[in-house]
Amino acid sequence: MKLIVVKDRQEGGQKGYNVFQSAYDNGAKVFGLATGSTPITTYEAISASDMDFTQMTSVNLDEYVGLAADHPQSYHYFMQEHLFNQKPFAHSYVPDGTNPDAVAETARYDQIIADNPIDLQILGLGQNGHIGFNEPGTDPELTTHKVALTESTIKANARFFDNESEVPRYAYSMGIASILKSQHILLEAYGEEKAAAVKAMVEGPITTDVPASFLQNHADVTVIVDEAAASKLSR
Numbered sequence: 001m002k003l004i005v006v007k008d009r010q011e012g013g014q015k016g017y018n019v020f021q022s023a024y025d026n027g028a029k030v031f032g033l034a035t036g037s038t039p040i041t042t043y044e045a046i047s048a049s050d051m052d053f054t055q056m057t058s059v060n061l062d063e064y065v066g067l068a069a070d071h072p073q074s075y076h077y078f079m080q081e082h083l084f085n086q087k088p089f090a091h092s093y094v095p096d097g098t099n100p101d102a103v104a105e106t107a108r109y110d111q112i113i114a115d116n117p118i119d120l121q122i123l124g125l126g127q128n129g130h131i132g133f134n135e136p137g138t139d140p141e142l143t144t145h146k147v148a149l150t151e152s153t154i155k156a157n158a159r160f161f162d163n164e165s166e167v168p169r170y171a172y173s174m175g176i177a178s179i180l181k182s183q184h185i186l187l188e189a190y191g192e193e194k195a196a197a198v199k200a201m202v203e204g205p206i207t208t209d210v211p212a213s214f215l216q217n218h219a220d221v222t223v224i225v226d227e228a229a230a231s232k233l234s235r
C-alpha cells in the first residue's frame with residue numbers, strides 16, 4: 001500500500017484528484033465510485049477541473065435497498081449531486097435499490113462489472129473497517145450481494161437521515177472480490193474516528209474482522225489519510 005498523509009480532507013481531495021488525473025491520463029475508461037462524506041473533496045476537485053467523462057463509464061459500489069434513485073439519501077441521488085450534475089458520464093451504474101429480487105439484482109450488477117472492468121476504484125472506510133458495505137465477517141470471495149447493515153453502520157449513517165429508524169437495514173454492495181478486481185484502488189479516510197480502522201487495515205492481520213485489510217492483497221492501492229486518521233499508525 002502506498003500511504004499518503006495529508007493535513008486535512010481539503011488537501012486529501014487534491015491528492016485524490018491527482019490519482020484520478022493520472023489514471024485518466026493513462027487511459028482509464030471505467031471509474032469505480034463511492035459515496036459518503038469522504039470522497040466529496042475529491043469530487044469537488046474533479047468537478048472544478050477540465051476532466052471530461054462524457055466518453056467514460058462509472059460503476060458505483062453500493063446502494064441502500066428500498067431507496068429509489070430520487071430519494072435524497074439514496075446513493076444515486078448523492079452521486080448526481082456531488083459529481084454527475086457537474087461531470088456527466090456516458091454510462092453510470094449504481095445498484096437498483098428498488099429491485100426486491102436480490103438474486104436478480106446482484107447477478108445483473110456482477111454482469112455490469114464483468115462488462116466494464118474497473119480501472120480505478122475509489123473507496124471510503126467505515127469506522128468498523130468496512131469497504132463499500134462489506135461489513136466485518138463478510139466472506140471475501142463474495143461478489144455483489146445483499147447485506148444486512150450492522151448496528152454500528154446504521155448508527156454512523158443515521159446523521160444523514162431525520163432519525164435512526166429511517167436508515168435502511170439492507171444494502172446491495174459490490175463484494176470484496178469485486179473490489180479487488182479493480183486495477184488501481186484509492187482509499188481515503190479522514191478524522192480520528194477512522195484511526196483504529198486505518199491502523200487495522202494497514203498494519204493488522206488480513207482478517208474478515210476488518211474487511212479493508214484484504215486490500216493488503218492488492219498490488220496497487222493508494223491510501224490517503226489525514227493526520228488524525230493516521231494517528232494510531234506506528235510510524
Ligand SMILES: N[C@@H]1[C@@H](O)[C@H](O)[C@@H](COP(=O)(O)O)O[C@@H]1O
Nearest residue numbers: 035036037038124125126132133
Ligand atoms: N457504504 C458507505 C461506505 O462506502 C463509506 O465508505 C462509509 C464511510 O462514510 P463516510 O465517508 O461518510 O465516513 O459509509 C457508508 O457506509
